[in-house]
Amino acid sequence: MKIFLDTADTQEIIRAQILGLIDGVTTNPTLIRKSGNDPIDVYSAIADLGIPDISMEVYGGLDEMHTEALKLSERFGDVATIKLPMTKEGLIVCQDLSKRKIRTNVTLIFSIPQAILAAKSGATYVSPFVGRLDDQQVAGLEVVRGISGLYQMKGVNTQVLAASIRSVQRAVRSFYNGADIVTMPFSVFSQMYDHILTDKGLDIFDKDIAALNKEN
Ligand code: E4P
Secondary structure (H helix, E strand, O other), rough: OEEEEOOHHHHHHHHHHOOOOOOEEOHHHHHHHHOOOHHHHHHHHHOOOOOOOOEEEOOOOHHHHHHHHHHHHHHHHHHEEEEOOOOOOHHHHHHHHOOOOOOOEEEEEHHHHHHHHHHOOOOOOEEEHHHHHHOOOOOOHHHHHHHHHHHHHOOOOEEEEEOOOOOOHHHHHHHHHOOOOOEEEEHHHHHOOEEEEEEEHHHHOOOOOOHHHHHH
16 A cells, blocks of 8 residues: 655655655656756655655657656666556557566556556556546546456556545545555645544643643
């Protein structure tokens, strides 16, 4: 049950890492753009924080993606997971990287047939986009469940990385539906440990400790 942070913001990673529960980070061009930094600088900064698994997205045509993937892998070593789009070119690059034992994350997965092809291409991870499916009135969690169930039934090694997570409820339900990993924004991760009854309980204990101290 791994938790990845879905961010290119190093300050968020530092804040989340205090708990010591972050297994990896996923980035994408939108998140990198939002950070206002160059992709390589972002990956270097995240690697310097000790994150062991960073999804780095490549784009363009087949040759461009392939060249960039090999460059990133050479530069960042085992920390790099090459994120490839669910396209014909992406799957071809995925097959080569898989032969070279380079970790891959096939992204923009919206259906079970796509997940079958990604697994057959040797993908380390597939990323079904729960939130974006929900936006289209398709149950994103059902897609997670379908892929996870099929992989389990067929003994497939590819891991299901639930992405596009917008609430704690979706994060938790993704695990229930078979996801091996859930990548979530910092805002969702921060809400994982919040509960009104924990706050209330602490308040009562604090008051009783103060009263006890006065009595003794
Ligand atoms: C992560 O790998 C995805 O790129 C990300 O979760 C997409 O999230 P969004 O649908 O909120 O943009």
